[in-house]
Amino acid sequence: MASRIVVHNVDAGYGAVRVLHRLSIEVREGETVALLGTNGNGKSTLIKCIMGIVRPEAGEVLLESDGARIDLTKRSTEEIVGLGIAMVPEGRRLFPKLTVEENLLLGAYRPGARGDITRNLAFCFEAFPVLRARRTQLAGSMSGGEQQMLAVARALMSSPRVLLVDEPSVGLAPILVSRVIAKIKELKDRHHLTVLMAEQNFNQATKIADRAYIIVHGKIEFEGQSMQELRGNELVKKYYMGL
Numbered sequence: 001m002a003s004r005i006v007v008h009n010v011d012a013g014y015g016a017v018r019v020l021h022r023l024s025i026e027v028r029e030g031e032t033v034a035l036l037g038t039n040g041n042g043k044s045t046l047i048k049c050i051m052g053i054v055r056p057e058a059g060e061v062l063l064e065s066d067g068a069r070i071d072l073t074k075r076s077t078e079e080i081v082g083l084g085i086a087m088v089p090e091g092r093r094l095f096p097k098l099t100v101e102e103n104l105l106l107g108a109y110r111p112g113a114r115g116d117i118t119r120n121l122a123f124c125f126e127a128f129p130v131l132r133a134r135r136t137q138l139a140g141s142m143s144g145g146e147q148q149m150l151a152v153a154r155a156l157m158s159s160p161r162v163l164l165v166d167e168p169s170v171g172l173a174p175i176l177v178s179r180v181i182a183k184i185k186e187l188k189d190r191h192h193l194t195v196l197m198a199e200q201n202f203n204q205a206t207k208i209a210d211r212a213y214i215i216v217h218g219k220i221e222f223e224g225q226s227m228q229e230l231r232g233n234e235l236v237k238k239y240y241m242g243l
């Protein structure tokens with residue numbers, strides 16, 4: 001089943017503040033696409049537009065699947081999750097006073113995912129053995145890296161085909177960043193997920209991305225078809241490599 005997400009000429013923001021300006025990106029099935037940009041450039045706003053949390057003022061957000069075009073701007077977030085798109089929010093947003101397992105179960109709240117709970121829980125514990133070992137531990141008592149793994153696993157509880165991951169590296173020690181990024185790649189490779197990952201951490205994101213967009217002040221300033229092309233780009237050198 002071939003599917004892709006198409007964001008086309010989107011304007012979006014908060015009240016009078018316009019954050020995204022005629023922004024277009026595309027994520028095709030099976031790709032890992034990095035959305036690179038420093039703080040405040042609109043990465044999270046774009047992810048929220050795809051999830052129906054922020055409503056664009058203009059433009060299109062589509063899920064194209066087997067010839068059908070579904071307009072996501074007309075769907076609720078719950079419906080969008082039901083269509084197989086899940087978000088790992090910035091800052092993880094776990095329930096710290098609930099256990100690992102309870103947090104995972106909350107990821108399966110939508111009716112379509114409830115029937116798959118047993119299978120998805122087994123899948124999460126296989127993908128993240130540390131979570132199995134800590135299933136009765138309070139989420140808030142785990143390390144930052146473990147909490148990020150839990151946030152990713154919770155998103156997997158809704159049986160998604162597309163995963164939107166918002167800054168998984170934030171607040172983590174470098175060794176943990178590598179581990180989380182490697183895990184996202186493993187999920188993509190072994191379980192055929194399509195991934196859009198917002199990151200400020202250029203070096204880590206480009207380790208696993210097939211291609212990338214650079215967002216500056218709510219506009220796509222550069223689109224690289226390969227990591228090689230991206231690394232050779234002047235804008236990238238200036239903003240990310242200090243050259």
Ligand SMILES: Nc1ncnc2c1ncn2[C@@H]1O[C@H](COP(=O)(O)OP(=O)(O)O)[C@@H](O)[C@H]1O
Binds near residue numbers: 046
């Ligand atoms: N809820 C909000 N209300 C008003 N402004 C917001 C809100 N969320 C984000 N912004 C503003 O939108 C801009 C882009 O933010 P964001 O999408 O979070 O960027 P990034 O994820 O790249 O750091 C920033 O200037 C930020 O202050």
Ligand SMILES: [Mg+2]
Binds near residue numbers: 043045167
């Ligand atoms: Mg953000």
